[in-house]
Amino acid sequence: MDRNSVLMKIMLLGSHGQLGKELEYQISSVFSIFAYPRSKLDIMNEQAVYEAVFQIQPDVIINAAAYTAVDKAESNKEEAYDVNAYSVARLAQLVKNKRVWLVHYSTDYVFDGTKSDPYSENDETNPINIYGASKLAGERAITKTNCQHLIFRTSWVIGKDGNNFAKTILRLAMERDHLKVINDQIGVPTSPSLISKVTLDAIHAIKMNKAWPQGIYHLAPQGMSNWFEIAQTLLFHADNQQLFLNAHANDIQAITTEE
Numbered sequence: 001m002d003r004n005s006v007l008m009k010i011m012l013l014g015s016h017g018q019l020g021k022e023l024e025y026q027i028s029s030v031f032s033i034f035a036y037p038r039s040k041l042d043i044m045n046e047q048a049v050y051e052a053v054f055q056i057q058p059d060v061i062i063n064a065a066a067y068t069a070v071d072k073a074e075s076n077k078e079e080a081y082d083v084n085a086y087s088v089a090r091l092a093q094l095v096k097n098k099r100v101w102l103v104h105y106s107t108d109y110v111f112d113g114t115k116s117d118p119y120s121e122n123d124e125t126n127p128i129n130i131y132g133a134s135k136l137a138g139e140r141a142i143t144k145t146n147c148q149h150l151i152f153r154t155s156w157v158i159g160k161d162g163n164n165f166a167k168t169i170l171r172l173a174m175e176r177d178h179l180k181v182i183n184d185q186i187g188v189p190t191s192p193s194l195i196s197k198v199t200l201d202a203i204h205a206i207k208m209n210k211a212w213p214q215g216i217y218h219l220a221p222q223g224m225s226n227w228f229e230i231a232q233t234l235l236f237h238a239d240n241q242q243l244f245l246n247a248h249a250n251d252i253q254a255i256t257t258e259e
Helices: 018-028 046-056 077-098 130-145 165-175 192-207 227-240
Strands: 009-013 032-036 060-063 101-107 148-154 179-182 215-219 252-255
Touching: 009 018, 009 046, 018 032, 018 192, 032 046, 046 077, 060 077, 060 192, 077 101, 077 130, 077 148, 101 130, 101 192, 130 148, 130 215, 148 192, 165 179, 165 227, 179 227, 192 215, 227 252
Parallel strands: 009 032, 009 060, 060 101, 101 148, 148 215, 179 252
Antiparallel strands: none
């Protein structure tokens, strides 16, 4: 099919998350998008997903649906794997059968965090929690099917929608007069806007029959920080915006992950 001769149809799963909302906003201005929140189409419902794909006949399926509660995953292993691995495996097989493209999002949690330099796509994975292991299982399921796919590993996603670290810190600073935040985990905040722009570029390339080589890509801004520094910066700007806070930047104590 000559993708230049038709209007591409994009199917988006997980459209009500902080990434999903931004994806829908950006993509809808360019392509025909069919966006589904979990309440309308649960990725774990294999039959419903199949019927939606059969009805829409999309050119690209974007999977922004995920189990992202890192701490809760430790006690909800089955659900984390159902969403992040088993459902993704079924979706990848469907994508292969339909001969369309899959855009999927993974995480830096597939690594153990012991490397001092930035991770590359070729570095050995070694997740240390259930969340990271379930996301890695999803990656491997996609790769195993050899469907047409792009997997974007992201880092510390923080945006205006959904739940994230920034909103949690602001809420706690309003409730408490002292906070403890870890300072020995290194990374960089990534905005849903950046992830969506890269995704849109990738879809444009597919439309022009110049698709990027299928595989895994690391998607994060340059630079580095830690959660303690980010929390301090957030509260500093919140004070400048005259938000009511009980805890301020100087009221945050840096602690180690072990502590």
